[in-house]
Amino acid sequence: MTEMVYGAVRVQTGEPILPRWWRTVDKWTLSCIVSLFGIGLLLGFAASPPLAGRNGLDAFYYVQRQAFFGGVALTVAMVVSMMSPQVIRRYAVLGFVMSLIALALLPFLGTDFGKGAVRWYSLGFASFQPSEFLKPLYIVTAAWLMAAGQELNGPPGKLISFGLTGFIVLLLALQPDFGQSALVLFAWGTMYFVAGAPMLLLSGIAGMVVLGGIFSYHNSQHFARRIDGFLSPDVDPRTQLGYATNAIREGGFFGVGVGEGEVKWSLPDAHTDFIIAVAAEEYGLVLVGLIIALYSVVVVRSLIRLIKERDPFIRLAGTGLACSFGVQAMINMGVAVRLLPAKGMTLPFVSYGGSSLIAMGIAVGILLAFTRKRPQGQIGELLRGRGRL
Incomplete structure (x- = not known):
């Protein structure tokens, strides 16, 4: 019956998983991610030795750790990108529940490392920031709920996802972490818009966000x-x-x-939140423009592939992941040039940070998996009444 509706699909029987993955993955996006990580290592050699010296560590201590965590992140991204969307969805929902519990326990078991916001668990040899892992897993979970709500007799997925989003934003605001809160709201709003939300409703939600910001300004010294x-x-x-x-x-x-x-001798966060300042000072607009171009290629390439995807879940989750990836980079660079208030947000794959790198590896792995070429996976093929790989 499938072939009668969509046409025959070429299947390469017995093809090994690695050749199939290489044939279907978006190589431009993969190349850009590896390039961003390479630039991050290059900037780490410049930015981290002063901090290591102040802490009595080996000059390239932070570079070595970044190389290790970055290698783990790229490995995770490749492994996740080989999974099917169904398998990713199952693991993402389970991981989301675990991350949400970890986020809820932060006020009782977490630490602020003297930065005024309780966002981390201290493990002794390393730290763990649950909000970093929560973001990609939340996006996949919310997309699944929205897609399920579009099915006949499906659950009220959009309403459930909205309630879940509000709960997460509340937990993040209590840390306080208004930057991650804004990113979660942005991801949900993007997916809700793609799912067909009326503009009036989105405008009302935007108004609620503004009111929430005014309330936070008057009640949070950190935010004010x-x-x-x-x-x-x-x-x-x-x-x-x-x-x-x-x-x-x-x-x-x-x-x-x-x-x-x-600047690396003066900024305590030169290797993390303000790494773009090091890039701009030592390499100028040339390197900054290259970094912006790499992020733009990842987002645009992903969205172009997702436009052709007819599975609502894949389309929504992929859009949320691609847009949040680009917006996080934009926020980080916007803070450095004073276009945005300080947010404490890393530059994906460039800034130092174990949690950030590995969580971003998971996010990019899911994005690569969702943008892979699949049989009968494009709207154009459905309209032409035939499928092909």
């Missing part, structure tokens, strides 16, 4: 301090934003030269 710093016409040159702004300005078009930058 960051907003006041962003709105201030003058930037204190001794703050992280001041150092980053000056470094970007000094870099110019070609940068001051490899190893010649000064």
Whole structure:
């Protein structure tokens, strides 16, 4: 019956999994991700030795850890990208429940490492940030609920996903972590829009977000301090934003030269949240433009492939993952150039951070799996009444 409706599908019997994966995966996206990780290592050699020296560690301690965690992240991405969407969905829902429990227990068992926000579990040899792992798993779970709601006699998936989103945002706001809260809301709103949400409803939700921001400003010193710093016409040159702004300005078009930058000696987060400032100062606009281009290719290539996908679950989850990936990069760079308030958000695959790298590996692995070429997986083929690989 399937062949009568969609046409015959070529199946290569007995094809090994690696050749099949290589034939169907988006090689442009994969190449961009590997390139971003390579740039992150390059910048780590410049940005991390001053911090290692201040902490009494080997000069390349943080670079070695970044290489290790990055290798794990790329391996995880490749393994996950070989899985079927059905298998990914099962594991993602299970992982989401575990991550949500870990997030809920943070106020009781977590630590802030002196940064004013309880976001991490300290494991002694490393730290663990559950919100990083929660994001991609939440997106897949929310997409599954929305897709299930579109089926005949299906559950109220959109309503359930909205309630789940509100609960997650509340937990993140209590840390406080308003940057991750905004990213979760953005991912849900993007998927809801793709699923066919009316603009009036989205406008109402946007209004609720604005009201929530006003409430947070008046009731959270952490949030108010960051907003006041962003709105201030003058930037204190001794703050992280001041150092980053000056470094970007000094870099110019070609940068001051490899190893010649000064911002890494002043910024405590030069290897994480403000890594783009190191790139701009030492390599100039040339490297920054390349980084932006790599992120853009990942997002655009993924969305082009997802437009042709007819499975609602894959289309929604892939769109949420691609857009949140691009927006996280945009937020990180926007903070460095003072277009956005400080958020404490890493630059995907470039910034240092074990949790961030591995969680991003999971996210990209899922995205690569959902954008692989599959038999009968495109709307155009359905309209033409035939399928092909």
